[in-house]
Amino acid sequence: MDDRRLETIIGRLLQTGVLLAAATVFAGGVLYLIQSPSGHVDYRTFASSGPALNSLSGIVLSAAHLQSLGLIQLGLLLLIATPVARVAMAVAGFALERDRLYTIVSVIVLLILAFSLIHAT
């Protein structure tokens, strides 16, 4: 497996992930608009929406109950996962090429991403 073939596979993977994420966000969006009350919306002041939509477990639970905002957040989580999957694929690809230096480099990037995501949730 050479670099180019590896990159093509990774590129496809990313596109599929993005389409899946967009479809989930769209489904949640349609549900949100159907159920939305007729009142006015205002996003002028910043107020955290609470753990139901800010944490991994909260989002999964809310999406499992087919709540519109939870579905949208689940789609956005899928989207965030696509670049992480791309780095994981690169780790595997470089390892298959027996390229030690770049296997280590991609593992470092994966660890930084993991730190950020785990620290956040």
Added chain:
Amino acid sequence: MTAWEFTAVVWGLSFLAGFLGALTGLGGGVVVVPALALALGVNIKYAIGASLVSVIATSSGAAAAYVREGFSNIRIGMFLEIATTLGAILGAFLAGRVSTHALAIIFGLVLIQAAYHSFRGAPEGDRPTESDSLGRRLRLGSSYPVDGKAQEYGVRNVPAGFGLMFGAGTLSGLLGIGSGAVKVIAMDRVMRIPFKVSTTTSNFMIGVTAAASAGIYLSRGIIDPRVAMPVMLGVLAGALLGAKVLVHAPVRTLRTVFAVVILALAIEMIVNGLTGKV
């Protein structure tokens, strides 16, 4: 505005931003954030969160097309992502602590830089160089197609480029933008990587960089689903269409128009930040 109206207007604005961003190579984020903050009065933190999400969508969505062209360099990208992801974590932490006024002013200054970058356009055919010793040891050099033939290129000044990439990552995490312009400067100007390789590798890196701050954004409530939904879907649709018509577009004129728009947005962001309106 009702939820329907808000969603429709934001989707339309985001579609336009994604379309122009793809045509000019500047990305949608630089327009989406000021448009939401200035025109619709959305809190800049929500605008930044929604923009970051759309940045991941366009970067990942376009990656396959760029790879097919054979320009992007996955080794350079992966190596520099160590710097951009660390910077992005720092930026995301700062975003939670900096006031919205300060965010607006910093955003305005970055927009001015992007406008300047857009006015200047792509540099004329830099001759590829040989790698210096660190570039050689890291095996960063490669080749890319020029007129159907493989053209070899080398990579120089790795530490300086790495440092600048950390800065690009910090800006991305702080402002929810891809900061592609800074990434391209680091690769093209500092590391002497050919322009086409720099721009496509930069696009490839943007998604991974943004993912590093997205988790922190999410846990702080900066990503609001009601704002992010139309922004993400709009920018993605606009960017996909933009990439399709790219070949026939008068890019030079578009870049100039876009640069003027960005400059106007920059001034308004800074004025609003200083007077405390945003």
